[in-house]
Amino acid sequence: MEIKDIYREIVNEHNLHPSHRGEMENPTKVMAGVNPSCGDKLTLQFRINDDGIIEDAMYTGSGCAVSQASCDMMLDLVIGKTTGEAERLANIFTRMIKGEASPEELEELEESEALEDIAHMPARVKCAVLGWHTMEKLVDGD
Amino acid sequence: MTNLFKKDFPILGDDRYIYFDNAATSQRPRQVTEAVRRFNDETNSNPLRGLYQWSVEATDRYEAARHRVAGFIGAKHDEEIIFTRNSTESLNLIAYSWALDNLTEGDRIVITVLEHHSDILPWQMVSKKTGAVLDYIECDEKGGISDGEIEKKIVPGTKLVCCMEVSNVLGCRLPVEKITSRAHNVGAVTVVDAAQSVPHRPVNVRALGADFLVFSGHKLMAPMGIGVLYAKLSLLENMTPFLRGGEMIESVTRYGAVWAPLPQRFEAGTVNAAGAVGLAAAIDYLEDIGFDTVREREEKLVSLLLDGIRSVPHAEFYGSDDPKDHGGIAAFNIKGCHPHDVASILDTENICIRAGHHCAQPLHDHLGLQSTARASVYFYNDESEAERFIEALKKVRGWLGYGD
Ligand SMILES: Cc1ncc(COP(=O)(O)O)c(C=O)c1O
Numbered sequence: 001m002e003i004k005d006i007y008r009e010i011v012n013e014h015n016l017h018p019s020h021r022g023e024m025e026n027p028t029k030v031m032a033g034v035n036p037s038c039g040d041k042l043t044l045q046f047r048i049n050d051d052g053i054i055e056d057a058m059y060t061g062s063g064c065a066v067s068q069a070s071c072d073m074m075l076d077l078v079i080g081k082t083t084g085e086a087e088r089l090a091n092i093f094t095r096m097i098k099g100e101a102s103p104e105e106l107e108e109l110e111e112s113e114a115l116e117d118i119a120h121m122p123a124r125v126k127c128a129v130l131g132w133h134t135m136e137k138l139v140d141g142d
Numbered sequence: 143m144t145n146l147f148k149k150d151f152p153i154l155g156d157d158r159y160i161y162f163d164n165a166a167t168s169q170r171p172r173q174v175t176e177a178v179r180r181f182n183d184e185t186n187s188n189p190l191r192g193l194y195q196w197s198v199e200a201t202d203r204y205e206a207a208r209h210r211v212a213g214f215i216g217a218k219h220d221e222e223i224i225f226t227r228n229s230t231e232s233l234n235l236i237a238y239s240w241a242l243d244n245l246t247e248g249d250r251i252v253i254t255v256l257e258h259h260s261d262i263l264p265w266q267m268v269s270k271k272t273g274a275v276l277d278y279i280e281c282d283e284k285g286g287i288s289d290g291e292i293e294k295k296i297v298p299g300t301k302l303v304c305c306m307e308v309s310n311v312l313g314c315r316l317p318v319e320k321i322t323s324r325a326h327n328v329g330a331v332t333v334v335d336a337a338q339s340v341p342h343r344p345v346n347v348r349a350l351g352a353d354f355l356v357f358s359g360h361k362l363m364a365p366m367g368i369g370v371l372y373a374k375l376s377l378l379e380n381m382t383p384f385l386r387g388g389e390m391i392e393s394v395t396r397y398g399a400v401w402a403p404l405p406q407r408f409e410a411g412t413v414n415a416a417g418a419v420g421l422a423a424a425i426d427y428l429e430d431i432g433f434d435t436v437r438e439r440e441e442k443l444v445s446l447l448l449d450g451i452r453s454v455p456h457a458e459f460y461g462s463d464d465p466k467d468h469g470g471i472a473a474f475n476i477k478g479c480h481p482h483d484v485a486s487i488l489d490t491e492n493i494c495i496r497a498g499h500h501c502a503q504p505l506h507d508h509l510g511l512q513s514t515a516r517a518s519v520y521f522y523n524d525e526s527e528a529e530r531f532i533e534a535l536k537k538v539r540g541w542l543g544y545g546d
Binding site: 002003004007008011012013015016037039040062063064065066121123124127 | 479480481482483485486487489490498499503512513541542543544
């Protein structure tokens with residue numbers, strides 16, 4: 001997919017009408033991430049229950065449409081799942097960007113699969129993975 | 143605007159592309175690549191070492207390049223020109239070889255808030271190692287610097303003053319002469335970062351009051367990897383070497399060495415002779431065109447860009463309202479659109495611009511901006527490109543999903 005199509009088909013909607021953007025009350029875990037190439041910042045707030053299930057999650061920060069939309073889609077996917085499952089999906093996402101994920105794995109990413117072709121745009125890869133890397137740090141050790 | 147220049151630049155032969163990232167690096171004309179090719183094909187050998195004809199010829203061409211650069215920026219002596227890799231290396235050379243030895247605790251280093259990271263980080267290092275205080279001359283929201291601010295910051299006790307001539311974000315020219323003359327009045331040494339001015343306007347080290355001056359060849363059509371440090375002879379003579387090794391010595395014993403005379407003392411190791419030859423060819427090419435033509439074309443183009451940005455809903459540019467004070471640069475933002483998205487979208491239209499903080503984070507912070515998009519032109523760009531760029535800009539918000 002050409003980048004204009006990626007924007008039109010998926011990125012714009014999540015960027016302009018995000019479902020999980022904003023502050024959360026009583027998060028159990030908070031993690032900030034920075035994209036060193038542009039200085040964009042993103043903060044994830046997760047509420048994780050005793051069973052390790054992500055009950056709710058939100059994000060704040062400034063960034064390009066790709067990083068914001070990628071993060072919004074990621075939260076759509078992981079809310080309701082365990083942190084272990086979130087970690088596994090983050091691993092698939094990272095491998096998708098490297099062109100190493102199988103078609104079955106890609107399906108598991110649901111909407112996020114649409115960012116597959118970002119891999120061909122090295123300048124934007126860091127934007128697409130910012131939320132995912134930040135989440136990996138957040139759930140690390142859980 | 144007829145464009146007689148594009149034919150000299152093979153990369154610009156493909157009309158689909160619009161190259162508006164000239165402040166990052168310029169393109170190379172055939173005249174430059176040809177000079178580099180001739181050096182390699184006719185006389186490549188290690189300059190300054192050989193006792194045979196090729197090496198003698200290589201040395202001659204390398205030293206002729208130094209002479210060309212000296213004349214170009216009004217240096218009195220060829221020895222005042224040190225070849226480096228780029229502006230960044232030149233500034234670090236000053237920091238390590240002059241500033242660390244000459245500054246002590248409590249001395250003041252004054253720079254401007256507009257500086258490129260290359261003209262900030264070396265001074266942060268010097269400040270941490272020597273205890274000298276680093277202070278900033280502030281600018282207003284258009285990049286202007288007041289006389290009062292210069293007088294307030296450059297006070298007795300100031301030992302080093304560094305300032306760029308033209309901003310790589312706003313394109314405005316800084317009041318260099320006022321800054322350097324105030325600096326000299328309080329006994330400070332001056333560094334001028336001319337990376338963004340040398341390609342666009344005549345630069346004379348004495349008129350600018352520069353004790354040190356730096357620039358990069360690649361921004362004025364020379365190959366990457368060749369840069370210049372100008373330093374006043376009286377300063378250079380008393381500086382310790384930056385890098386040590388071959389070529390920069392007169393004699394070496396087991397535990398000591400006698401340094402070579404200037405300028406070799408500051409050019410350790412095998413030099414980038416082909417790059418220097420390319421730089422001399424670039425200067426020839428630039429002076430053939432003439433700075434009047436360069437200025438005329440850039441002003442015309444920037445005024446089209448600024449008027450165009452004004453006409454694009456939700457867009458604004460930064461810096462002066464006067465297109466004459468933009469150094470070929472138009473930094474801008476479109477409301478609701480992150481500069482990276484703007485650049486990616488324009489890339490699909492084959493338009494090359496830069497987006498981010500352009501290595502000037504303190505300036506962006508000072509102006510309250512997270513990041514900006516930047517279109518920068520050179521004389522080989524033309525009106526039809528500026529028009530295509532503005533037409534594309536008008537559609538960016540639509541491509542990013544906005545209804546207007
Ligand atoms: C004003 C200014 N100073 C310094 C530099 C650093 O130049 P270079 O990367 O060639 O060392 C640049 C270029 O990006 C610049 O615009």
